[in-house]
Amino acid sequence: MKAVVTVTLKPDVLDPQGQAIQHAARFLGYDAVRDVRQGKRFELTLEPAADREEAAALLSELAEKLLANPVIEDFRVESIES
Amino acid sequence: MFSVIQFPGSNDDRDTRFAMKSVLGVPSELAWHKSADLPADTRAVLLPGGFSYGDYLRCGAMARFSPVMAAVRRFAEAGGPVLGICNGFQILCESGLLPGALLRNRDLHFVCEHVALRVERSAPPFTSRARVGEILHIPVKHGEGSYFADDATLARLEERGQVLLRYCENPNGSRNDIAGVANEAGNVFGMMPHPEHAVEPVVGGTDGARILGSLVDFVQGRGKAA
Numbered sequence: 001m002k003a004v005v006t007v008t009l010k011p012d013v014l015d016p017q018g019q020a021i022q023h024a025a026r027f028l029g030y031d032a033v034r035d036v037r038q039g040k041r042f043e044l045t046l047e048p049a050a051d052r053e054e055a056a057a058l059l060s061e062l063a064e065k066l067l068a069n070p071v072i073e074d075f076r077v078e079s080i081e082s
Numbered sequence: 083m084f085s086v087i088q089f090p091g092s093n094d095d096r097d098t099r100f101a102m103k104s105v106l107g108v109p110s111e112l113a114w115h116k117s118a119d120l121p122a123d124t125r126a127v128l129l130p131g132g133f134s135y136g137d138y139l140r141c142g143a144m145a146r147f148s149p150v151m152a153a154v155r156r157f158a159e160a161g162g163p164v165l166g167i168c169n170g171f172q173i174l175c176e177s178g179l180l181p182g183a184l185l186r187n188r189d190l191h192f193v194c195e196h197v198a199l200r201v202e203r204s205a206p207p208f209t210s211r212a213r214v215g216e217i218l219h220i221p222v223k224h225g226e227g228s229y230f231a232d233d234a235t236l237a238r239l240e241e242r243g244q245v246l247l248r249y250c251e252n253p254n255g256s257r258n259d260i261a262g263v264a265n266e267a268g269n270v271f272g273m274m275p276h277p278e279h280a281v282e283p284v285v286g287g288t289d290g291a292r293i294l295g296s297l298v299d300f301v302q303g304r305g306k307a308a
Contacts, residue, residue, distance in 0.1 A: 071175070
C-alpha cells in the first residue's frame with residue numbers, strides 16, 4: 001500500500017525559502033509567479049491495511065506526531081493506493 | 083549533579099561541560115541519548131547545541147524521541163531545571179516542553195556573531211545573576227533560530243513574563259525579538275544564544291557565565307532573590 005503525505009507551513013507562518021524561490025523565478029523572467037510556499041512530500045509504503053480508512057487514520061496520526069510540527073505546519077494525506 | 087545530554091550530532095556538549103567545570107567550578111556528567119534514566123543525583127539538565135540527528139526532518143524533531151527525553155520530561159514535570167541551548171532549545175520546543183517553534187532565519191543566512199540581549203526578567207533558576215534591562219553580549223550561531231508562536235501564545239508568554247531574553251537587534255526574524263523563553267512554571271528555559279561560548283574574556287566576554295552561573299546558584303541553593 002502506497003501513500004503520499006504533504007506538509008506545508010501554516011498560512012500565517014513566514015516562508016523565507018518560498019520567497020527566495022519566488023524572487024528567483026521572477027529573476028528568470030517568470031513574472032507570472034506571484035507567490036511560492038515550500039513544503040515537504042513524504043512517499044510512504046505501508047503494510048497492507050484492511051481498508052483505506054484505517055490507513056488514513058494511521059497516516060493522520062503519524063503526521064501529527066512526527067511528519068509535521070502542528071505549531072507551524074499543516075499536513076494533508078494526498079493519496080492512498082493499494 | 084549537572085547532566086549534559088549527548089545526542090548523535092550534539093557538538094557543544096564538551097564546551098558546556100568545560101564552562102561548567104573550568105569557569106563555574108561544578109562537575110557535570112554526560113548522559114547518552116539512549117539512556118532510559120538521567121544520571122543519579124541529577125539536579126539540573128542541560129541540552130547542548132549542535133545538529134542532533136543531522137537536523138533531519140526538522141531541527142530537534144528526531145531527538146525528541148530519544149529514550150532519554152522521557153526521563154528529561156519526567157525531571158521537568160517534577161520541577162527540575164532544564165536549560166536548552168540552540169539545538170537544545172529546538173528540541174524542547176519539538177518536545178512540547180516549551181511553547182512555539184524555531185523556523186529558518188528570516189534572511190536564510192546562517193548567523194554567527196555576538197548579539198546584544200536585553201534581560202527581561204531577573205529570577206532563578208536562569209537569570210538571577212542578571213538585572214532587568216541589563217544588556218548581555220553572547221554569541222549566536224544558527225540557521226534555524228527564528229522564534230515563532232501564534233498571536234494568542236505570544237500574548238500569553240508576554241503577559242506571564244516568560245520571555246527572559248530579547249534581542250536588541252533581531253538577527254533572525256524571531257517574533258517579538260524573543261531570544262529566550264521559559265515555560266509557564268519557569269523551570270524549563272530555551273535560548274538560541276550560546277552562554278557556554280561566552281565564559282572567558284579571551285573568547286570575547288563572560289556574560290554567558292551569568293546565565294549558567296544563575297543555574298549553579300539555583301542548584302546550590304543560592305540566588306533565591308528575584
